[in-house]
Amino acid sequence: MAPGGMKPQPVEDASGYRGQADRLLTPVNEAELVTFLVANREPVTVVGALSGVTGGAVPTTGVAISLAKFDRCEIGRGMARVGAGLLLADLQVAAKASKQFYAPDPTYNGASMGGTFANNASGSRSFRFGSTRRHVLALRAVFMDGTVREFRRGEAIDFDVPRVTVPATTKHQAGYPLEPGMDWIDVLIGSEGTLAILTEATVRLLPAPAELLSGVLFFPSEAAALAAVDAWRTLPQLRMLEYFDAESLNLLREVIPESPRCAAALLIEQEGDDTGYLDSAPIDEASWFGTTDADRERFRKFRHALPERVNDTVRRNGYLKMGTDYAVPPGRNAEMIARYREMLDPTGIRYVIYGHIGDAHVHVNMLPATAEQARQSQRFLHDFAHEAVLRGGTVGAEHGLGKRKRDLLSLLYSGPEIEAMKAVKRRLDPRWLLGQGNLFPCEPASCSPSC
Ligand SMILES: Cc1cc2nc3c(=O)[nH]c(=O)nc-3n(C[C@H](O)[C@H](O)[C@H](O)COP(=O)(O)OP(=O)(O)OC[C@H]3O[C@@H](n4cnc5c(N)ncnc54)[C@H](O)[C@@H]3O)c2cc1C
Numbered sequence: 001m002a003p004g005g006m007k008p009q010p011v012e013d014a015s016g017y018r019g020q021a022d023r024l025l026t027p028v029n030e031a032e033l034v035t036f037l038v039a040n041r042e043p044v045t046v047v048g049a050l051s052g053v054t055g056g057a058v059p060t061t062g063v064a065i066s067l068a069k070f071d072r073c074e075i076g077r078g079m080a081r082v083g084a085g086l087l088l089a090d091l092q093v094a095a096k097a098s099k100q101f102y103a104p105d106p107t108y109n110g111a112s113m114g115g116t117f118a119n120n121a122s123g124s125r126s127f128r129f130g131s132t133r134r135h136v137l138a139l140r141a142v143f144m145d146g147t148v149r150e151f152r153r154g155e156a157i158d159f160d161v162p163r164v165t166v167p168a169t170t171k172h173q174a175g176y177p178l179e180p181g182m183d184w185i186d187v188l189i190g191s192e193g194t195l196a197i198l199t200e201a202t203v204r205l206l207p208a209p210a211e212l213l214s215g216v217l218f219f220p221s222e223a224a225a226l227a228a229v230d231a232w233r234t235l236p237q238l239r240m241l242e243y244f245d246a247e248s249l250n251l252l253r254e255v256i257p258e259s260p261r262c263a264a265a266l267l268i269e270q271e272g273d274d275t276g277y278l279d280s281a282p283i284d285e286a287s288w289f290g291t292t293d294a295d296r297e298r299f300r301k302f303r304h305a306l307p308e309r310v311n312d313t314v315r316r317n318g319y320l321k322m323g324t325d326y327a328v329p330p331g332r333n334a335e336m337i338a339r340y341r342e343m344l345d346p347t348g349i350r351y352v353i354y355g356h357i358g359d360a361h362v363h364v365n366m367l368p369a370t371a372e373q374a375r376q377s378q379r380f381l382h383d384f385a386h387e388a389v390l391r392g393g394t395v396g397a398e399h400g401l402g403k404r405k406r407d408l409l410s411l412l413y414s415g416p417e418i419e420a421m422k423a424v425k426r427r428l429d430p431r432w433l434l435g436q437g438n439l440f441p442c443e444p445a446s447c448s449p450s451c
Contacts, residue, residue, distance in 0.1 A: 009064060011047060014108075014311055015321035017055035017404055021045065021064035028069045030148060030199055036065075037197075038146040043436045046193045048115030049087065051108045053311075053321055054402025056192050056438050057115070067114050070199055075100070078206075079137060084114025084199050091203075100205035103129035105240075106398070107304050117198045120173045120190030122398045124267070124303070127358025128239045131171055131398065133189040135204045141188055141196035144429045148199075151184040159427060164417040167394040169327040170359045174396030175409055175439065176421045187424065192400045193435035195428045209271040214240075214296050218262040218284035222246070225264035226334045228281040229357050232268075233330060235277055240269035241358035242303055248352040251309050251367075256302060260286065266357070267303055269296070306354055310365045319368055320404070322377040324384050327361035328393035339387055340364050343380065349373045361397045385411050403437045 009024045022042070027033040037044075043062030050057055070083035073090060075098045082091055088102075089109040095102050106116060106123035115121070117139070122131030129135075140150045161178040173190050188196055219225040222245060232238055244252070244265040252259040262284060290296065314321055328336045337353060344351050344366070355363040364384060366377035385395045385408050395401070395408035409418060422440055425432065432443040 011058050011064060012050070013053060013055060013058050014051045015053035015055065015404065016311075016315045017058050017320060019055070019058035019060050021059040022062060024064045024066060026066045026069060030142060033065070033142055033197065033199070034146045034148060037142065037144055040144075040433070041431075043433050044144070044197075045435055046114065046118070046197055048084075048112035048118070049110055051111045052115060052119060052402060053323065053399050055404045056119070056400055056402030056435070058403065060437060062433070062436070065197065067112070067197070067199060070114070072200065075205070078204065079202050080205055081202050082113045082200065084112060084117070084201075086113045087111070088113060088116060095205050096208065098205070099208045101208050102203060103135055103206055104132045107307060113201065113203075114198050117189050117201060118191065118193045119398070119400045122171055122173075122356070122359075124240045124242050124356060125269075126171055126356065126398075127233065127241060129206075131173070133186060136185055136189055136201050137204055138202040139185045139188055139198060140200040141198050143196050144431065144434050149184075151188070153183060153185060155184050156181045157184055157187060161424060162417070162420050164413060164420065167327075167389075167412070168329045168392050169361070169394045169397065170330065171327055171356075171361060171397045172394045173398050173400050174394055175401070175413060175418070176424055178417075178420055178424065190400070192402060192438045194425055194438050195434070197434070211272055211291070212269060212296065213273065213275065213289065213291055214269045214299050215267070215287060215289040216299055216302065217266045217268060217278075217281075217287045218260050219264045219266070220262070220282055220284065222264045222337075223334075224282050225266055226337065226357075228266065229333065230330075231280060232277055233358055235270075237270045237272050237274055238268060238358075239271060240267060241356075242267040243354055243357035243362055244306065245353040247350070248306055248354040251313070251352055252302070252306055255305050255309055259302070260284075267299055306352070307363070307365075310352060310367070313367050314365070317367065317369060319374045319377075321365070322368065322374070322381060323363050323365040324381060325361075325363060325397050325399040325405075326385055326388035326393055326395060327356075327359055327397035328388055328391045330360045332391045332393070333357065333360035336360070336388065336391055336393070337362065340384065343383065343387075347373070347376060349377060356398075359397065381405075382408070401439055406437075406439050406441070409439065
């Protein structure tokens with residue numbers, strides 16, 4: 001191990017959730033990791049780039065393991081072999097140099113590949129390409145007893161599981177998506193650091209399109225923007241459809257003064273030059289368009305600045321991030337947004353609505369200014385999850401549930417379904433040492449007092 005030190009290591013993720021590990025280990029290769037695990041009796045939490053927002057990478061005790069040194073990046077035709085510690089941004093650059101791209105596009109590209117695998121990350125392009133799980137062709141995992149396995153697509157799990165009912169949303173990341181005979185990759189991707197330590201993977205790369213047009217389109221009303229989303233969602237040329245409400249644009253203006261004053265905006269990206277569909281919507285003439293890398297980077301920064309500003313604002317006020325990650329079936333998108341507003345508007349709590357509207361997956365982030373507003377916001381997180389489930393939605397679309405949101409699992413799944421998930425956990429990590437407190441409270445025998 002690298003001299004990670006024996007002194008307690010404070011750990012904090014992007015949501016402001018804090019914990020502590022007794023020590024941090026940074027193995028330089030798989031053999032060191034295995035040697036440690038075989039002798040280990042302590043809780044273990046895998047720490048990626050800590051950009052998660054549910055406390056998943058934040059230990060309460062035990063050993064934090066960073067795979068930062070597993071940074072392999074080999075680009076081939078149609079695929080890349082990547083280490084868990086490689087940053088998504090580095091894969092993006094390497095793929096681009098080979099005239100290819102990696103389709104999952106979670107907004108924060110400083111995330112580690114391991115973190116994106118563990119959380120089945122998605123983002124702005126998932127309504128077209130799906131989330132991370134779909135793009136992993138092979139996966140290497142180290143289990144808590146030190147067993148190392150490399151799984152290929154189609155390699156079925158060798159134990160029985162029931163089918164759990166998953167919501168009719170276009171994205172979903174909450175609990176294990178169990179079904180009889182499912183493949184290993186599907187159960188490990190999205191397992192939120194609870195089943196195995198993911199060390200390496202082969203991911204699919206797609207050919208870079210010859211032409212890309214990007215734009216930030218400004219709308220005179222929220223209704224007009226939502227109607228455009230419904231009309232455009234299935235257009236084959238569109239590969240990004242992101243939403244900003246009026247208050248999101250106001251918040252952005254604090255850091256990007258040219259952010260316009262308007263009722264709503266959509267960030268789009270499309271392949272090819274067929275823009276006829278734009279004529280059908282009342283788009284402001286001042287909307288921004290661009291075709292160069294520099295334009296795309298400017299728009300990416302504009303989009304990225306929003307969650308950063310949200311996270312900074314709420315933490316500066318002294319609170320944890322209070323953001324939803326719920327998706328509903330696309331046909332219920334406008335109704336769900338109207339319900340959020342109906343519940344929030346009378347309270348006076350400042351809030352923004354933005355995000356992956358192509359998947360009917362917007363983030364509602366509340367920015368409480370007082371302790372009472374913070375308490376109310378906390379309650380809304382739960383109430384909104386309930387409202388999403390009532391509409392056939394999911395309680396976690398891309399961030400997972402980690403520790404902060406694990407209570408939502410029981411809003412979505414029955415007791416026997418959650419038991420079936422726990423049985424998988426028990427089978428692969430019988431001492432319940434890995435990712436303690438993520439998804440489920442840990443089993444009493446292994447539970448640390450703070451779990
Ligand atoms: C500004 C901002 C914007 C974001 N936008 C998006 C978005 O659009 N889409 C999206 O999906 N997410 C988004 N996120 C959330 C976050 O970036 C993703 O969840 C990301 O996948 C986390 O990667 P990480 O390396 O930071 O993981 P961490 O936060 O360090 O860890 C996340 C979880 O993965 C586990 N883990 C990490 N590495 C491994 C491994 N090698 N093996 C097993 N388990 C592991 C951890 O134990 C933890 O449970 C955003 C975050 C921020 C701060």
